[in-house]
Amino acid sequence: MKTSEKEQTDEHEHKELSKDEDKEEKQRSNNDEKQPGPSSLLTPEETETQTEQMQEYGHDFVIFDEFVKEASCQTDIFLKMKIKQEGEPVSVLKEKTIIKTSEKGQTDEHEHKELPEDEVKEEKQRSNSDEEQPGPSSLLTPGEEEETEEKMKQQREGHDQSKTVFKVTCGAVAGTLHKSRFASGVYGKSIRTETSWMSPVEFVKEALGQTDASWKKDIKWEGKPLSVLIEKNILRIHSVLCPCRMCKLDEELLEDQKNDDECCVCKRDDGSDLVVCNHCPRSFHQTCHLPHVEDKILGDDKPWMCTFCIFRTTQQWRYSEELETRAVMSQQISRHMLECQYLLLYLYSVDEEQTFASDPNLYVKNYSSVIQTPMWFDKIADKLQKKEYQTVGEFVSDVQLIFTNCATYNRGNAEFLTSGSRLKELFDGELKTVFNISEQTVD
């Protein structure tokens, strides 16, 4: 049921390496590479090629027994309801950054919120290092300019070193590569697409449909082949006998890699159990998911489907005819609980910075002097769970209240206004799709 805690701890240690430790890590990886090749009779070039091949395909050299175990665990996938045991502290990046008091903070906040979900982390890191970079100056002599350029290059590389998530593409398919999960081409489901976690080799296969493609060449990061990151030692290919969590053919560990390491709703990875969906890569805390996941379901061996998946698989046949907004709003919510739960979960998932999740009074000074009726996602979730809404309209107007409050409070800040309206736009669009509301009738 649970993954070995020891392994998890190792994993987390990797994730939390400081810069110094990172260096150590690199040295260790260099040592790995220096291990004697399989045969001392080979020329240096041959040894190099063979070592590379072993690194790439090394994990296929497993004993037959283990291989069978790996294959058979695939059939087990949907028979198991699993819980993830997490041991990581809340990521610093995920700390609340709502409504900063300083101008600068607001600008940053705005920029981040405008970005697509997966770009946020990356962008945040980039903007941090941008700040450190000296601005271009025409007053510099050519020599100084060169020096500055060199410095900037170093800083950029230092920044790449500290990055943990890389936006990658292969053909027309896009995903994010997570350094902490990377082990090799075959090992470690390190690439997250919309629908699943995959190893680099699986990712290439999915994108190009060919098995002879080279993942190092065909997966691109910022237009460059992934091999660039390996050459720079930013990504380290684990050695053949690596004992880490990603390199083990343990059934449960493999199973674990199929889902996110953090909760889709609160974005936290706080050491408590996560319930994993058997149909998509999302993970949830029991009480973050809507409806809350009951204890008795947890003990169950049956596969579990999250609200996103239930909603999407039943969406096609639910509303065949277009409806008018007014008609939808007056419907009893009891008949549309799934749609409302889905809509709220959707909002949580796109609000990457958790801006609207909790009571703004808790972290915005004098908020109540400007806003009479504060509203936030957690409160709506609570009301939904306790069945306090009668109609769909009551639920929707609470959601809209969050956006009107945001607009009122940030009246003077055009930039910050945009960030609230971005979420509102997403919600309005999703609301229309969910209830099949005809275009013309939306206010």
Ligand SMILES: [Zn+2]
């Ligand atoms: Zn490893």
Ligand SMILES: [Zn+2]
């Ligand atoms: Zn959660």
Ligand SMILES: [Zn+2]
């Ligand atoms: Zn799901």
